[in-house]
Every structure is written in structure tokens, then in C-alpha cells.
Amino acid sequence: MTFIKVSRQISSVARVGIATIPKRLGASAVVIVGIAGVVGVLVGLLAIGEGFEKTLTQTGNDRNLIVLQLGARSEAASALGRETPAIISQAPQLARDADDRAMISAELLVGASLRKKTTGRESNVALRGIGERAWGLRPQVKLVAGRTFQSGLHELVVGREVQRQFAGTELGATMMLQGQAWTVVGIFDSGDAHNSELWADTEVLGPAFRRANGKSSLLVRLNDSQAFSAFKVQLSTDPRLRVDVMTSRQYYSRQSERLARMIRAFGVTIASIMALGAIFGALNTMYSAVATRAREIATLRAIGFRSVPVIVSVLLETMVLAALGGMMGAGIAWLLFDGFSASTMGSGGQIMFAFDVSPELLRNGLLAALSIGFVGGLLPAVRAARMPIATALREL
Structure with a gap:
């Protein structure tokens, strides 16, 4: 019965307090707008990290493996020996195509300077040389216009995001790279970070960029997902090789971790500073609300209302504003x-991605708002409950 009685008292006091919010519209708006600003900034900044991380992590999968130079943290920092692809292609754990050729693509990642359509400024874009089996290793990559490049020719296929944001990348265009003319013969869409790249024949790209004998990485596929450990042991114990291997999902997850972590830390820091201002705004508003309702609250307590319903009702009022x-x-x-489309520097060039305001981010933003409301309303609620009844009844 006590619980029911307290619940009824909380409901009664809370209804009265919430009903008076329109009468304090200016002060209430300060709390609402302040908390809205905190949540908007927090969610907006964290959406950058979410979008970047999502773009990179969906680029990789557990079926494909990436082989890099031992100790290299990215493809741009990796340089494999000339004979490395031939040695690794003999590994019995590799999947093979219908012609009994190992599913392996020797790739080279370099940078190309292109002019942005919006600003006219030069920006670095990843230019990837791929092997002939790269398309089979990345079935998510689809040509949406034109054709693929022909081996041995200075031809390019362009990711959809590159084509959308950079001048001179339309189908049939010719661009100068390293003093040589390259023709855009196709546009592709991968739905991931590869949309931020240009692709060419690695055997043509290498000499053009004075990397004729070296490759940045190898993309391979195993004949059995359970063979990863055996494949890694074979590579690590071969004295001719100094390489590291990981799944492409692990690789792209690692590439996104550092920047995503920095963005989250920055977002939380900025939002925390703003949250302090919102808390002080809530404190000021609720102290004013308690002061104007002092006689009302004292009267309720005088006729038998307990302190707990008063505290909870004030908190509920603040939480409504916070919500x-x-x-x-x-x-x-x-x-x-x-x-919203944005870009950031990645290994080899810019990575274009879209902000991702996920349901989880929205939920966390609402939880942050409610937390601010709770902290901002707690002290005024306690003050209202502890105010001497006789003193409060004498207030105007």
C-alpha cells in the first residue's frame, strides 16, 4: 500500500509540474535547446567515425587474405619482393580457378593527384594496380559503365565516388599521370572503400611509377577457410619470405580503428564541454521552477506528501525537458x-564515405540527454524536498 500511495503522490505532483512547463516557456526552451545542441553535436561527430569505420570494414571479408611486407601497417607502406608472388602462388592452401591458376592478385597502391569538382584543388586519390584475377576475388565490384581495362594498355577504371567528386574522370576522359596519358574506359561500383580508387593493370602501372619489380600487397583466397593457420605458418617459416598475412576484414578493421577512435574521443570531449553548459542551464531553470512553486510544494508536504514524491516529480519534469x-x-x-558525403585521408589517398547516423547513435544521444537532465534536476529536486515547510509557506 505504501508503494501505491507514493506512486500516486509522484504522479500527482509530476502532472502539476509538467502542466506548468508552458507557463515557463522561455526558461524551458533554454534547457531544451541546450540539450538539443549537445545531442546534435555528439551524434553528428560520432556519425563521422561510424561512417568511416562502416565503409572500411565492409570492404573486407573472411574469405580473402592480404599479404603485406612484414611489419607494414598498410599497403602504402608495404613493398614486397619481385619473386614473392610466384613463391606464394605455389602454396597448396590457395584456391584455384577453372584453369588451375592460383586465386591471387599482385597489387600495387600508389597515389594520383586529381582536381576536385567543387573546389578545383588538387587532392590525392588511391591508384591501385590489380592482377587479372582481382575481379574474381572481389565479386562485389560491378562495372556500371564502359568496360574493364585491357592488359598492357594505359587504361583506367574509376570508382563511382571518384567519378562523382573529381574532374576529368568521366568515361572516355584522358588524364596525365607521371607524364603519361591514361584513358578512363570504365566506371565501377563496389559499395565500399574501393569506390574511392582508380584501378589499372598492375604490370603497366608499376613501370609508370618506377615500381616495376615490386608490389604493395597480394590478395589471395584459400581453398578452405580452416587452412588459414597452415597457410600463415608456411609463409612465416619460408626463409625466402618476410611477410605477414591477415584476413581482409582484419586489415580494413585495423585501418579504421585509429581514426574512428580519435573522432569518438574528439566528439565526446566537445559534447562533454557543451553538456556542462546544458547542465548549468537545467540547474538554473529548475531552481527557478522550484522557487516559483515553493508554497505549492510546501502545502503538499504539509498535507502528507513525502519528500521522495517531490524529488522524483522534479526529476521527471527535468527529464521531460531533456527528452x-x-x-x-x-x-x-x-x-x-x-x-552526408565526406572524405578523409587513408592509405594511399582519400577515402570517401557517408556519415552514418545509426539507431545506436540515436539511442546513445537520447541517453546522454536524459543523463544531463538527471544531473541538472537532482540538486533542485533535493532542495525542493528539504525546504522547511514553514519558510516555504511564507514565500510569495
């Missing part, structure tokens, strides 16, 4: 940032 601000901020962040 409104949180929903406003989350909604604005979703409208403005979800799917």
Missing part, C-alpha cells in the same frame, strides 16, 4: 548528417 531536447537534437542530426 524533448534529446529528440530534437537527434532528429536534426539525422536530417542533416545521415548519408
